[in-house]
Amino acid sequence: MSKAALKSMRQKIRTLRVRTRTELSLGEIAKWLNPIINGWLAYYGCYTRSALYGLCRHVNMTLVRWARRKFKPLRQHKIKAMLFLAKIADQYPNLFAHWRAGMIGAFA
Template sequence: MSGDVHVRICERLGVKLPRATRRLVHCRNEQEAQALKAELQARLAEYRLEMHPTKTKIVYCKDGKRKGTYPNIQFDFLGYGFRPRLVRRSRDKTLFWGFNPAVSASALKAMRAAMRELNLRHRTDLPMDEIARQINPLLRGWIEYYGRYAPSALYPLLRYVNQMLLAWAMRKFRRFKAHKIRASRFLQKLAQEKADLFVHWRLGMTGTFA
């Protein structure tokens, strides 16, 4: 590859790139990005490889300073969605547009699906501390990974978990059957008194049970 391209690909004989290899390259302008894309396509073709026709794209990192108009201004990478977002400046608390990551919509969908597969809302044979034992490792891992950037983007998932607990309580306890508000108040009180029961309660992310 030419000296103008700051990307190296292992070219030793016998070394193959994984089929799902993903690379994220930052360029200074569109012309540089187009040139890099063409050069990468040519080099990969030499090894009978090719870029994914739909997943390979050039994205404009639009923010408060870069105000151009381009068709692609967002992308997903490693479970994060990168796009223009309103963020708060730490030194003076003012809002501005940045190009920042947060958990992606597809990652949220996958996490909700993982929760559904546990089918815990129907496990009325289990006590609540057993439910906590099963889901806390999942929640802890997700919060530690996705909560590093824009943790508030995880709130839809945490609300979903709370609503799952609400459905479980309404099935588990006869006094809450058909009494959603009463069950919600019970869980709200429990989240205050035993905040360490669930990982997201411990972090103050009780969300809503209604």
């Protein structure tokens, strides 16, 4: 996987502006992002799965930013937001496609 491919995938996540979509629930975001992430995991993951760790970390940190915008108590607490998403990932490990692949947590 080239650096340019990783850069374009991260750019795709940024252009979707997930972090600003606070009107959506986490399940709705999962339905929105899963086809995209599944495609990347299927195409690039069959050769070098470890190359996708950085991308999955980027997606997880985008979810942390979303949680910090959506929930006021998490606004000033990055670590609490990470723990909040880790708890959700423990309860619903099949919610996101990259969580199903074992890439859970902010530091996946």
